[in-house]
Amino acid sequence: MKQANGTYIRPKKRFTWWLGSGNYFQYMMRELSSLFIGAFSLVMVWGLYRLSQGPAEYLLWLSNLWDNFLLFSLLCFIFATYHSITWFWVTPKAMPIQIGGKPLPGAVIIGAHIVAWLAVSVIVWCLAMGGMS
Amino acid sequence: MTTNTRTIEIEVLRYNPSKDEHPYYQTYQVPCQEEWVVLDAVNYIKDNLDRTLSYRWSCHMAVCGSCGMMVNGKPTLSCHSFIRDMPDKIRIEPLENFPVARDLIVDMDSFVTKLTSVKPYIVPAEKLDEPRSYTQLPSQLKKFKQYTQCINCLLCYSACPQVSMVEDFIGPAALALAHRYNQDSRDVGRSAREDVVHSNAGIWECSFVGACSDVCPKNVDPAAAIQQTKIAATGDFFKGFLMPWTTTNKKVTLEVE
Secondary structure, eight states, rough: OBBSSEEEEOOOOOOGGGSSSHHHHHHHHHHHHHHHHHHHHHHHHHHHHHHOOOHHHHHHHHHHHHHSSSSHHHHHHHHHHHHHHHHHTTTHHHHHOOEETTOOOHHHHHHHHHHHHHHHHHHHHHHHHOOOO | OOOOOEEEEEEEEEOOOOTTTTEEEEEEEEEETOOBBHHHHHIIHHHHITTTOOOOOOSSSSSSSSOEEETTTTEGGGGGGGGSSSOOOEEEEEEEEEEETTTTTTOHHHHHHHHHHHSSSSSSSSSSSOOOOOOOOOHHHHTTTGGOOOOOOHHHHHHOOHHHHHTOOOHHHHHHHHHHHHHTTTOOOOOHHHHHHHHTTTTGGOOOOOHHHHHHTTOOOOOHHHHHHHHHHHHHHHHHHHHHGGGGOOOOOOOOO
């Protein structure tokens, strides 16, 4: 649109800007992953509520989940993994650590995050398996 | 010296505010030499095919930052982009997210206003009567040196979707320069920059797309600067909340002569 001072403002792609570039698309996928993670969290909160109502209600919820949400859960897992990995990948940008005046390589910062993430995941897995047995 | 010549079709967005209601594309056939950069091809059009074409350039060596253009939809410093890496058809447009003043020239007033608002200069702790040098350790310089490489070419503003959608967003280069001065051991102006940098139009408008850092021709990392500023601002908030006696709230008064 032509402005009063003669300059011209080009129309903007309000809703499709992220389809034109690989980097924008990856960013939008990371943002989109939050919706899946949020939805999965709500399902889990609902499960906790059903658990508080007694074993029969919880098992009913669990069987419904197994029948209807397996594919959804798998999708949530893929998005959560994608979100976590891409997030760890950019941690060196937010954490420029210097030791003895020398910057710590980004790979070390990313690696430390991934190792900590895997360690916490294994601990949670062991706790969950221990509780089930 | 013999060089290979390849004829390239170059489509350029044209706009003359005194004649045109809307921009339009004009196509030129340009015999490009292998060692040319995109700017050489644009200069060829200007010198041999169409003297009315308007664009900015100066140094031809990625120092002045004035020849930024959209090349095939990507923000590019045209003196820093070889023709041999390009297809046989190129589309050249003015930088995105800025009003077009004429042809490939954009109106960058909004950027200059934003840049000025973050006080992009050293605010010294004291006003010296006698000029003297300030000492700085190499490790102190390393903290911000990459941010001093910014040439204000505006590619990061063109790449940023937040700049496109939020007109007031201070933007990548200005926030990176604010971070550069905040990190400088000779500077005490951080509190004076807070009102702008920590505002909604400042760091919190950034959603960490990271496109600014991807397109920077000088390998500056504005996305990193903004995330580090977010962490520092969050730390300041909690420190002021939990330990109010440690916050002096002293605003530095600036005297610019």
